[in-house]
Amino acid sequence: MSATDRRRFLKIAGTSLGIGVLYSAYPLAHSQGEAGHVFSALGKSTGEKVTPFSFVQLSDAHVGFNGPPDPLGTKAFERAVDMINGLPQRPDLVLFTGDLTHDTEDRKVHVQRMKQFQEISRIINAPLIKCVPGEHDAGLDQGALYREFFGESYYSFDHRGVHFVALDNVSRPKPEVGAEQLAWLKKDLARFPKSAPIVVFTHRPLFDLRPDWEWFTSDGDDVMNVLSTYDNVTVLYGHIHRDDEHETGSVHHYGARSLIFGFPDPNANTGPRKAMPFDKDHPFKNLGIRTVSFNGKAEIGSKALSIEDIELTAREFRGINGVQQILRDPRV
């Protein structure tokens, strides 16, 4: 079954279930030469055995959002958590790419929303949860409240041979990373060889996806000039509430669906951005899941992660068996 046929089948299957993005990374296991050495060195630096692992990306829950087009509040987010916890093999890591909460000028209310996000995410059965802010978390106070709850808004860490970089392109008034963070990024990556596997997660796209919808980062080119010197970089982002795939040289960018409502195809819509309408018969439509697997190649221009977009049905496919059932059995 080709990827296209599979995707078509999944759309035919009906109502979607909001969950996020499920990733599988298999560093080292299939890697040879320099890439294999890089994976090994990264793993040793953290004291972790370099083995295949999976992780999940969630994005744009907007906890506290109330009103059209989505009257369901946190239901998709909560359902996504249930789905993750139903996986027979728990993910090592959950990445949340911003807009954890919806903003409000009432600080007490925003505090409550941050707490509610933490209460829901605390249920996730994963040893590590990492976040970056979205503009709705950090835009009004330059990230002060976000940092109180979640710590620094940009940072990096190594996990089983993969270097993860969290970038903040929302805490400044304009959609930008800024000179200070850019200098930090250069310094952070300087210790790695060109072939190091790097996953960047951030909120806004780092390229001009649709500037008149504010789907861009004004100094994204500066960031890409840094990242493009590395051969195996994947950028995961949110903000656009829909799937998207883009290449900048050897860097692959993937936008994620949200857990609140979808936005339409920017290439098929002129004029201002408008959220997709809520469909009460298909309440989780346009919210979905994506599986990603490392393809074992760490060559220049190759995709370190291969990604499969899925639109789940409202039927109760529980855990990875359910996902695989949808993915692999065309008779379902």
Add this chain to the structure above:
Amino acid sequence: MFRTKPILTVAATLCFTALTILTSTSRVHADDVPVVEITAKRFAFNPDKITLKKGQTVKLRLHSEDVTHGFFLRPLKLDEEIPAGETVDVTVTPQTAGTFTTICDHFCGANHGNMNMTIVVE
């Protein structure tokens, strides 16, 4: 408080001739550069649509009634900050006809993402 960019100060304090040729909020300046006044207030621009003529220079007089807003339109090379309560002038000579969406790109609150206006160049 009134602030103008240095490049625009030449004409900033002169009186205006009330010749409306573009919109109800536009005027022709003594140096014959029409002025179009646009007010930003969360979460809308007023007017929400203006029409300019291709190749004709106009001065956009941007005023914020509340917080700091942005005024961003890449095809016309507009990327302005409008500080809270202040006025900013920017001169533009559109070279491309079309209908463009201008956005506030300075985060200003919950409905910031819907703060936009249309500039038509014909």
